Amino acid sequence: MGRSKELTPALRERICELHDIGWGYKRIHGRYPWIALSTIAYTIKKEPQRKMGISKPRSGRPKKLNDEDKARILEVISEQPRVTYEDLLSEVSYKVKKDSIRRLLNAENMRKWRCAWRPYLDEERAAKRLQWAHRYRHFLPTDWARVYWSDECTVERGIGIRRDWTFIRPRDQCKEREVHGLPHRGFQVKQMFWAAFSATRRTGLIPLFGDPESERGGINRFVIEELYRRVLPTLLPTEGGIFMHDNAPTHTAYIVRDALEELAIEVIVWPPHSPDLNPIENLWALLKAEIYKLRPDLMHMKNNNETKRILVETAQIAWQNIDMKHLEHLSETMPNRVQAIIDSEGWYTPY
Secondary structure, three states, X not given: OXXXXXXXXXXXXXXXXXXXXXXXXXXXXXXXXOOOHHHHHHHHHHHHHOEOOEOOOOOOOOOOOOHHHXXXXXXXXXXXXXXXXXXXXXXXXXXOOHHXXXXXXXXXXXXXXXXXXXXXXXXXXXXXXXXXXXXXXXXOHXXXXXXXXXXXXXXXXXXXXXXXXXXXXXXXXXXXXXXXXXXXXXXXXXXXXXXXEOOOOEOOOEEEOXXXXXXXXXXXXXXXXXXXXXXXXXXXXXXXXXEEOOOOHHHHOHHHHHHHHHOOOEEOOOOOOOHHHOOOHHHHHHHHHHHHHHOHHHHHXXXXXXXXXXXXXXXXXXXXXXXXXXXXXXXHOHHHHHHHHHHOOXXXXXX
């Protein structure tokens, strides 16, 4: 049987007023016959403990976790951020279940997040990153505007498409067919590209093709050397331009370094495992999303040479569609990226 409905503050006050002027419990019950006699007696008895006829808060069931348990949970989390709910339950001797721990942490404005993916760093690599940041910390935005950022990127059909937002609840999306279709598993057409940009200029999105004379037929130092000799002399101004590429083996090969020296191109020193410092990394996700804005039907094409041709053509158009203001802004973020390295003492940054 459920709990009976509480009396309103006004009705409680009226009952107590009648009792104060001499009415007995039974007489009051005759006036309000729907109120149990025991309720009338209890209401009058508890009146001194109320304020304005309002009940005191109910104490409820005793809490299973005391203040010491809560403090222990928070202490363990501060010491071991990756601690599991199972371990937290063990810390309080399984007094409660996982949902209780989760509600407790929600009340403390705490929740679990997935760890961010970042290249592996150790003390040596962090020290080199910090040394690099101190070397370039005095670069002004005008200095960074002279840097041409470059990188390779593989565009694979179906990879990088952004999921749309919908007002259909997740549990109803399958029924309403409001879903994003994934390409079939297995081989998908793909193409590797190279590009570079500065605050004022950019190259086209250049397809890279493997060396047919190499053992694996992949992108090697000879492909990169030929690319640099063909593109860089017309890309960088005769004075002041600085070229950036990372420490991939195809970039650090002697044949590539000799070509850059022969072309008299200044190359920015680059620390190891530092994609967070290369702003062109931010463009690849934009590029892939733009591809499917232009050609959403790519998802449903067959894996053949014609689809690959369309993929390459669409990717090059998508690259040119990226607003130059966005490239300028990325160049302007470099002082903040450098400072982030210094603040983290060479370790991970939010970029």
